[in-house]
Amino acid sequence: MDSSYSFLVSSLILGLLVTLGSVAQEAEAARAFFVFGDSLVDNGNNDYLATTARADAYPYGIDYPTHRPTGRFSNGLNIPDIISEQIGAEPTLPYLSPQLTGERLLVGANFASAGIGILNDTGIQFLNIIRISKQLEYFQQYQTRLSALIGAEGAQRLVNEALVLITLGGNDFVNNYYLVPFSARSRQFALPDYVVYLISEYRKILARLYELGARRVLVTGTGPLGCVPAELAMRSRNGECSVELQQAAGLFNPQLVDIINGLNSEVGADVFVAANAFAMNMDFVSNPQAYGFVTSKVACCGQGPYNGIGLCTVASNLCPNRDLYAFWDPFHPSEKANRLIVQQIMVGSNKYMNPMNLSTIMALDSRT
Ligand SMILES: *[C@@H]1O[C@H](CO)[C@@H](O)[C@H](O)[C@H]1NC(C)=O
Numbered sequence: 409m410d411s412s413y414s415f416l417v418s419s420l421i422l423g424l425l426v427t428l429g430s431v432a433q434e435a436e437a438a439r440a441f442f443v444f445g446d447s448l449v450d451n452g453n454n455d456y457l458a459t460t461a462r463a464d465a466y467p468y469g470i471d472y473p474t475h476r477p478t479g480r481f482s483n484g485l486n487i488p489d490i491i492s493e494q495i496g497a498e499p500t501l502p503y504l505s506p507q508l509t510g511e512r513l514l515v516g517a518n519f520a521s522a523g524i525g526i527l528n529d530t531g532i533q534f535l536n537i538i539r540i541s542k543q544l545e546y547f548q549q550y551q552t553r554l555s556a557l558i559g560a561e562g563a564q565r566l567v568n569e570a571l572v573l574i575t576l577g578g579n580d581f582v583n584n585y586y587l588v589p590f591s592a593r594s595r596q597f598a599l600p601d602y603v604v605y606l607i608s609e610y611r612k613i614l615a616r617l618y619e620l621g622a623r624r625v626l627v628t629g630t631g632p633l634g635c636v637p638a639e640l641a642m643r644s645r646n647g648e649c650s651v652e653l654q655q656a657a658g659l660f661n662p663q664l665v666d667i668i669n670g671l672n673s674e675v676g677a678d679v680f681v682a683a684n685a686f687a688m689n690m691d692f693v694s695n696p697q698a699y700g701f702v703t704s705k706v707a708c709c710g711q712g713p714y715n716g717i718g719l720c721t722v723a724s725n726l727c728p729n730r731d732l733y734a735f736w737d738p739f740h741p742s743e744k745a746n747r748l749i750v751q752q753i754m755v756g757s758n759k760y761m762n763p764m765n766l767s768t769i770m771a772l773d774s775r776t
């Protein structure tokens with residue numbers, strides 16, 4: 409049996425299991441879902457802000473159910489949307505959306521903001537974005553609003569039983585340390601010391617999430633930063649991934665797993681779950697054809713080498729079939745690639761999910 413055929417068969421089987429799982433889940437009310445982080449998981453908060461980090465124009469959203477831009481950095485659905493789908497929930501509304509009121513608060517909320525990082529100075533060029541400390545403040549404000557709706561005890565329970573996703577770190581490299589040659593941070597820190605600093609700040613953020621009531625938190629490491637079309641366009645001679653950025657991800661991700669293990673043993677429970685986004689992405693980046701892509705180097709939407717220069721706009725090259733491209737724009741995966749990533753989050757082995765995958769989490773949590 410060739411590998412693409414066995415992949416197809418196992419996808420079909422897993423797809424069936426996941427479908428059955430989500431039907432069973434829908435019998436009860438879906439659990440709430442909270443999302444924190446950057447553009448990989450922003451459902452549209454930045455559309456309400458005076459910033460240049462926005463996905464508010466065609467062709468963003470071209471494959472979204474409405475075929476309109478929503479602020480998501482995708483041709484269609486993004487990672488949180490597909491997780492919502494899998495847990496049988498409505499997609500999370502951006503926290504800044506005026507529609508996020510009343511019963512809709514029970515679904516959860518999305519606090520993510522494109523351009524942000526672990527550090528406050530990451531993404532300063534985008535001006536007005538919601539930095540992570542502000543996202544956590546909004547989470548607290550959300551809980552006050554939820555308490556007014558369902559009472560303090562109910563609100564506490566909803567938050568404790570919720571699923572949380574946090575995606576941070578990529579911008580601390582691409583939109584800070586490596587943004588320009590001789591950046592302030594790269595003059596201040598050698599790369600290994602910068603990573604240690606980032607991780608120590610990330611630990612405080614995760615500890616704060618726990619204080620605020622989060623009890624199941626998916627923490628994604630960074631993807632293969634050196635292999636995105638933007639970095640290929642800027643740093644690659646023959647299409648090979650940028651060594652420095654791959655090295656940055658290679659230092660960051662294992663240390664993130666270490667602090668996750670440390671926090672879990674401190675709180676005496678598997679609260680934090682590491683998702684190995686690097687490995688999930690590398691599978692289709694290094695063998696795109698096995699996953700139905702024609703390329704993992706050229707973005708569907710963009711211009712210049714690898715369609716990796718500048719932004720995806722109405723004036724860019726646009727591929728006719730987005731499902732054939734691993735990257736939608738110079739930095740962000742296509743919906744098809746996001747589906748492959750969430751598939752591993754759901755049912756991946758220990759290579760991808762530590763200490764367990766989301767289907768195991770759901771089975772465990774439905775018994776308590
Ligand atoms: C980032 O800014 C917030 C709010 O001003 C502050 O509380 C926090 O300590 C800052 N973080 C760092 C790492 O300086």
Ligand SMILES: *[C@@H]1O[C@H](CO)[C@@H](O)[C@H](O)[C@H]1NC(C)=O
Nearest residue numbers: 755756757758764765767768
């Ligand atoms: C992940 O999910 C699959 C399918 O539900 C399960 O068989 C497997 O043991 C899980 N792996 C881990 C590491 O939890």
